[in-house]
Amino acid sequence: MFKKSFTMVALILLLCIGFTASSEGAAYPSRPLEIVAPANPGGGWDAMARTINRVLEIEKLYPQPISVINKPGGGGAVGLAYIFMKKGDDHELVVFSPPLIINTLNKTFTQNYKELTPLAKLITDYQVFIVKADSPYKTFNDLLAAVKKNPNAVKFAGGSSPGSMDHLAFCKVAKMAGINPKDLSYVAFSGGGEALTTLLGGNVAFVSSGTGEVLTHIQAGTVRALAITSGVRGGGPLKDVPTLKELGINTTYEVWRGVFGAPGMSKEAQAWWANTIKKMVGTKTWKESLEKLQWVPAYEDANGFAKFLKEEEKSYLDLMTDLGFAK
Amino acid sequence: MDFLGHFWSNVALGFGVAGTPFNLLLCFVGVFLGTLIGVLPGIGPMTGVALLIPLTFSLQPASAIILMAGIYYGAMYGGSTTSILVNTPGESASVVTCLDGYQMAKKGRAGPALAAAAIGSFVAGTFATLMLMLFGPWVAGIALKFGPPEFFSLMLAGLTVVTSLAGRSLVKALFSTLFGLAIATMGIDNQSGVPRFTFGNPELMDGLEFLTVAIGLFALCEVFVNLANMKDAVQERLSIKGGLWLTKEDWKRFIPSCIRGTLSGFFVGGIAGAGAAVASFVSYGLEKKVSKYRDELGHGAIEGVTGPESANNAAAGGSLIHLLCLGIPGSGTTAIMLGALLMIGLQPGPLLFTQQPEFVWGLIASMYIGNVMLLVLNLPLVGMWVKLLDVPLYLLMLFIIMFSFLGVYTMNNSVQDLFIMVLFGVIGYLMKRVDIPAAPIILGIVLGKLMEEKMRQSLVISDGSLMIFITRPISLFLLFLAFVAITNPYWKQIGRGVRRLFGGAPAA
Numbered sequence: 144m145f146k147k148s149f150t151m152v153a154l155i156l157l158l159c160i161g162f163t164a165s166s167e168g169a170a171y172p173s174r175p176l177e178i179v180a181p182a183n184p185g186g187g188w189d190a191m192a193r194t195i196n197r198v199l200e201i202e203k204l205y206p207q208p209i210s211v212i213n214k215p216g217g218g219g220a221v222g223l224a225y226i227f228m229k230k231g232d233d234h235e236l237v238v239f240s241p242p243l244i245i246n247t248l249n250k251t252f253t254q255n256y257k258e259l260t261p262l263a264k265l266i267t268d269y270q271v272f273i274v275k276a277d278s279p280y281k282t283f284n285d286l287l288a289a290v291k292k293n294p295n296a297v298k299f300a301g302g303s304s305p306g307s308m309d310h311l312a313f314c315k316v317a318k319m320a321g322i323n324p325k326d327l328s329y330v331a332f333s334g335g336g337e338a339l340t341t342l343l344g345g346n347v348a349f350v351s352s353g354t355g356e357v358l359t360h361i362q363a364g365t366v367r368a369l370a371i372t373s374g375v376r377g378g379g380p381l382k383d384v385p386t387l388k389e390l391g392i393n394t395t396y397e398v399w400r401g402v403f404g405a406p407g408m409s410k411e412a413q414a415w416w417a418n419t420i421k422k423m424v425g426t427k428t429w430k431e432s433l434e435k436l437q438w439v440p441a442y443e444d445a446n447g448f449a450k451f452l453k454e455e456e457k458s459y460l461d462l463m464t465d466l467g468f469a470k
Numbered sequence: 471m472d473f474l475g476h477f478w479s480n481v482a483l484g485f486g487v488a489g490t491p492f493n494l495l496l497c498f499v500g501v502f503l504g505t506l507i508g509v510l511p512g513i514g515p516m517t518g519v520a521l522l523i524p525l526t527f528s529l530q531p532a533s534a535i536i537l538m539a540g541i542y543y544g545a546m547y548g549g550s551t552t553s554i555l556v557n558t559p560g561e562s563a564s565v566v567t568c569l570d571g572y573q574m575a576k577k578g579r580a581g582p583a584l585a586a587a588a589i590g591s592f593v594a595g596t597f598a599t600l601m602l603m604l605f606g607p608w609v610a611g612i613a614l615k616f617g618p619p620e621f622f623s624l625m626l627a628g629l630t631v632v633t634s635l636a637g638r639s640l641v642k643a644l645f646s647t648l649f650g651l652a653i654a655t656m657g658i659d660n661q662s663g664v665p666r667f668t669f670g671n672p673e674l675m676d677g678l679e680f681l682t683v684a685i686g687l688f689a690l691c692e693v694f695v696n697l698a699n700m701k702d703a704v705q706e707r708l709s710i711k712g713g714l715w716l717t718k719e720d721w722k723r724f725i726p727s728c729i730r731g732t733l734s735g736f737f738v739g740g741i742a743g744a745g746a747a748v749a750s751f752v753s754y755g756l757e758k759k760v761s762k763y764r765d766e767l768g769h770g771a772i773e774g775v776t777g778p779e780s781a782n783n784a785a786a787g788g789s790l791i792h793l794l795c796l797g798i799p800g801s802g803t804t805a806i807m808l809g810a811l812l813m814i815g816l817q818p819g820p821l822l823f824t825q826q827p828e829f830v831w832g833l834i835a836s837m838y839i840g841n842v843m844l845l846v847l848n849l850p851l852v853g854m855w856v857k858l859l860d861v862p863l864y865l866l867m868l869f870i871i872m873f874s875f876l877g878v879y880t881m882n883n884s885v886q887d888l889f890i891m892v893l894f895g896v897i898g899y900l901m902k903r904v905d906i907p908a909a910p911i912i913l914g915i916v917l918g919k920l921m922e923e924k925m926r927q928s929l930v931i932s933d934g935s936l937m938i939f940i941t942r943p944i945s946l947f948l949l950f951l952a953f954v955a956i957t958n959p960y961w962k963q964i965g966r967g968v969r970r971l972f973g974g975a976p977a978a
Contacts, residue, residue, distance in 0.1 A: 183516070183517075183520075184516070184517055184520030184521060184806070189520070190809070193523075212883065213882075213883065214882075214883060215676070215882055216672060216673050216675055216676050216882065216884075217658065217668075217672040217673070217674075217675030217676060218658065218675065220672035220675050221672045221673050221675075221882075221884075223672075224672050249663065251658070251663075251665065251675070253670065253672075295933065298930065298931060303660075304658065304659070304660045304661065304662065304663035305661070305662060305663050306663045307663065328930065329930075330618075330927050330930045330931060331660050331661050331663075331927070332660075332927065333660050333923065334799075334805065336798045336799045336805060336808075339798055340613070340614060340616075340617075340743070340796070340798050341617055341618065341927075343614050343796070343798075344614040344615060344616070344617045345617075346617040346618065346931055347931065355812065358812075358817065359797045359812075359817035359818060359819035359821075360797060360819055362817060362819075362821065363797075363817075363819050363821045365819070435814075436812075437812065468663070
């Protein structure tokens, strides 16, 4: 029994060696692909990496095996350090979102993310600002007026530390509305769920959250969403939530997710991925996955993505300098 | 009457859903995988559930949750196995089980220890399911009353457990606790976003993984201790003495500790939402305070296995209440389950019970079935597991080393974690040589981070006033409990002193 399985393993190993040896030097892609998720299984980055993996596999877009590797830690710092060690390796991808820029500006990340090779922006999510159903704040303008009057008395909570997305999203809005974001009183929780419990328990006035985590509560009517940070209104339970623009605040806040190659990816590989990702986002499997995950498609090719990142960095730099988070 | 009729028709509906051959199979696969995941250190229930998510895409919502929930509570059963046999906790909620479980194994009583863990888990799991069924939404309402101040007071009360983890010297135990609390401050501070004690090392930014430290302090330390006694240890075996099953005396001690563990675990983990690891610690402390056999704890008392193992299962079941009734995940694993349910197009939360009865009641029924399956699955396994102990001690030590390295590496795919584990193995060994207990370090790490976070959140809410901890009734009550727990050993002395002061006859 044991002997048999041992021979099997040995055979498989031999096959693998033979396979890699024979494919050396062939046209790109010549080796298995590794997609780095800079977080634990279960989070948004992991879901993104695994979705890419699945669609490439099902649609047979990548001719070699694909695997996702989780490198959790430091809000993406460990994953970033890992992909930097793979400099020049054309068979390494990594997924990231705004913390890539935020953590670079506040110097949590020691590497410069600009060395990564942007391949495409893929999807986006937005923030909503929610209050408890029985809150005295009926509209976003009620809320803003109260904050304006006494910023310290209207506490808000989010699922991440100060200076990260939940906090910054409202700071950006407050600043546009003429409130000094430094005066705001933010309670940081380690996860959106905890922040929501605190809201429902009546301990804070409102919560800044990604849309996905609170959809069910908006639908059930336990919380009320006062505003969404997208440019146009969302669908489903979000269709009655006004955008900031409708409320006269000319700004948006995007929680985008995109995919990058390792630093120093070859021109050949970049061209191959530009083509492949374009094909990927057009497939039915991709569209179905997005629908299931309630992600908004936001495809931009490598050039568009690079330009977008530049704008994002400028906007974050302004905001974070005001708040003293940029170092 | 109408309510009752409605209730029974719901129960029937649930068993109808859970009883289909396919769902029974999924339930079995879930609890079986869960047991395995619990046994293997490193792969926790969180990773297990996350990796199965793609599979659940093609399933009916009820089938998907039956599978995932099976993994979740199955892991709570399996986690105790390696704690008892090789002093290596399989997941974080089973760390406390090492203390008495491994001592029992050393005395040749691994069989009763494993059986007690399985039966205790069964009782607690069934109890939590019953509570979910009868009082789910009501329990969820109480859970919302636990804001940051209540949480802080609960953690503080939990910290009084340290007196029960002390060996001979309370000072040494306090030293050890402080060391644990200090370790808990490592990593990015959630309240300010500033990294502390990370030395620019990205892998330290989330602090030290609690299971890595625990495996170093318990499992590797055990290896080092045996290495030091190499000459006598080589051919020694932890062979089984006596039966594999609980004796009459065991049963008498099992029942009260199981009830206490279940209730305290359900309160701490299920209602307050403090997680299964904290629940198991609190249960251990409770045993030390109220059990008739408290002096035997730490030396292989069955209460030290039954209590925590019941508690962690009651907590796991309880956190499903948070998920289903509030749509708020109470633990890392339930957070992933929430994500998966959303993907399937189902929205857990207040509307779930009315909109998706076949889903909710199917899950509840499957949890009864799953718990029975786990009991049937785990009891015969006891006989198999204890055979593992029938090897010479040096071989067993090799097992421990293999399990530890494999487990810690798979957690984060990090080599640095291995070094940290070995470092804590050495620290644990040195501490053992000077008789400082290691368990308080773990307690400090488990409670420290949460305590600090909750205290600072409370203070932001109260604009810096400490009054927030005593003006809120639940918080005040928990602080009072903590006070009683700390002062209670001195009451007799104080009473005697007072009597002497007033000239009364000194007590004998």
